[in-house]
Amino acid sequence: MAFFTHHICRGLSSSAVRHVVIKNVTIIGGGQMGAGIAQVAASTGHAVTLVDTNEDILKKAVKGIEGNLKRVVKKKFADKPEAGEEFLQKAMQNVSISTDAGSVVQGTDLVVEAIVENLKVKQDLFGGLDKLAPAHTIFASNTSSLSITDIASSTNRLDRFGGLHFFNPVPVMRLVEVIATSSTSQETFDSLLNFSKMLGKTSVSCKDTPGFIVNRLLLPYILDAVRMYERGDGSKEDIDIAMKLGCGYPMGPFELSDYVGLDTMKFIMDGWSAANPDNPMFAQSEVLNKLVAEGKFGKKTGEGFYKYK
Numbered sequence: 001m002a003f004f005t006h007h008i009c010r011g012l013s014s015s016a017v018r019h020v021v022i023k024n025v026t027i028i029g030g031g032q033m034g035a036g037i038a039q040v041a042a043s044t045g046h047a048v049t050l051v052d053t054n055e056d057i058l059k060k061a062v063k064g065i066e067g068n069l070k071r072v073v074k075k076k077f078a079d080k081p082e083a084g085e086e087f088l089q090k091a092m093q094n095v096s097i098s099t100d101a102g103s104v105v106q107g108t109d110l111v112v113e114a115i116v117e118n119l120k121v122k123q124d125l126f127g128g129l130d131k132l133a134p135a136h137t138i139f140a141s142n143t144s145s146l147s148i149t150d151i152a153s154s155t156n157r158l159d160r161f162g163g164l165h166f167f168n169p170v171p172v173m174r175l176v177e178v179i180a181t182s183s184t185s186q187e188t189f190d191s192l193l194n195f196s197k198m199l200g201k202t203s204v205s206c207k208d209t210p211g212f213i214v215n216r217l218l219l220p221y222i223l224d225a226v227r228m229y230e231r232g233d234g235s236k237e238d239i240d241i242a243m244k245l246g247c248g249y250p251m252g253p254f255e256l257s258d259y260v261g262l263d264t265m266k267f268i269m270d271g272w273s274a275a276n277p278d279n280p281m282f283a284q285s286e287v288l289n290k291l292v293a294e295g296k297f298g299k300k301t302g303e304g305f306y307k308y309k
């Protein structure tokens with residue numbers, strides 16, 4: 001069930017802005033991002049259905065959400081354990097799981113997609129859901145690097161399609177990039193801004209340009225670090241230490257790559273390389289290709305640039 005509200009938007013003086021109040025959210029992809037988005041949405045009172053093709057991943061996601069929330073509760077409700085238990089129960093009751101996206105979107109206000117970073121797979125998913133979701137339902141992609149316009153082109157709801165780009169780990173990182181294409185309606189954009197606010201996040205408005213704001217700046221930095229290592233100009237350990245202690249970053253570029261996932265990083269690089277074949281920045285990286293070919297995707301598989309076992 002969707003609700004429409006009218007409110008005066010700050011900075012827009014007297015113009016009344018309509019937005020869909022998001023209550024029921026379907027999150028597709030139960031990996032590190034989808035599980036994180038589900039955790040935050042459920043703990044801020046949204047009814048969440050987390051969808052993945054793989055049931056084991058969903059079970060692992062729910063276990064992870066519960067574990068994370070228990071940690072939060074222990075800290076935040078240290079002197080009010082009963083209130084903490086109530087918060088935990090409520091949040092967990094807000095989460096359900098499904099392996100059938102088509103059947104659950106029928107009652108949803110917002111679909112947030114966080115599946116593999118591949119244009120065709122995302123288009124196929126949204127193209128199918130477009131025929132099943134109610135007219136008011138807003139579609140949003142959490143893509144890191146793909147064009148929202150391209151993803152949305154598989155649907156007939158271009159005005160109700162935008163980007164919601166979260167950061168990893170979602171429960172900790174405070175930013176959401178909200179992306180409007182040239183077809184995204186003001187109402188959809190305002191609904192996505194409002195949803196981000198309800199999640200307790202700070203949002204920035206982005207155009208549908210490659211990498212939006214953060215990844216347009218982050219990816220060249222990470223790729224330059226990989227090239228530096230490949231040339232033998234610095235060890236990965238030294239490069240990581242240098243950026244942490246020299247710039248105050250919480251993680252160095254190799255630690256961060258392992259944290260994001262080297263499979264995702266390669267998907268991003270390959271996509272940008274195909275779109276910009278003459279740009280040496282996106283030329284194939286032997287080191288990255290080797291690690292990915294060996295199934296060493298970083299922290300999630302126990303090994304990437306570093307070992308985690």
Ligand SMILES: CCCCCCCC(=O)CC(=O)SCCNC(=O)CCNC(=O)[C@H](O)C(C)(C)COP(=O)(O)OP(=O)(O)OC[C@H]1O[C@@H](n2cnc3c(N)ncnc32)[C@H](O)[C@@H]1OP(=O)(O)O
Pocket residue numbers: 068071075143144166167168169170171172173214215218219222250251256257260264265268
């Ligand atoms: C690579 C190609 C280019 C990128 C392209 C794709 C990527 C994207 O599209 C966009 C991205 O997300 S880019 C990545 C953005 N994320 C970062 O830069 C993370 C950098 N690392 C950190 O902030 C800290 O090391 C971090 C917060 C992770 C850990 O902090 P600490 O080292 O201080 O560790 P803790 O003391 O254990 O944690 C601090 C608080 O955070 C909680 N926490 C940690 N991990 C968590 C997780 N996974 N889920 C939920 N909560 C988590 C932890 O409980 C602790 O909480 P408090 O006790 O309340 O402080």
Ligand SMILES: NC(=O)C1=CN([C@@H]2O[C@H](COP(=O)(O)OP(=O)(O)OC[C@H]3O[C@@H](n4cnc5c(N)ncnc54)[C@H](O)[C@@H]3O)[C@@H](O)[C@H]2O)C=CC1
Pocket residue numbers: 028029030031032033034051052053054057113114115116117118121125142143144145165166167168259260261264
């Ligand atoms: N890893 C990161 O730091 C960030 C990733 N992103 C983006 O979020 C998306 C997901 O990334 P991660 O969570 O890291 O990946 P992940 O590999 O941890 O999870 C992806 C999940 O999607 C599922 N999946 C794949 N195809 C599916 C389909 N058709 N239907 C339902 N489920 C499907 C997989 O089984 C897997 O569980 C990607 O688009 C990525 O670029 C955005 C911000 C940060």
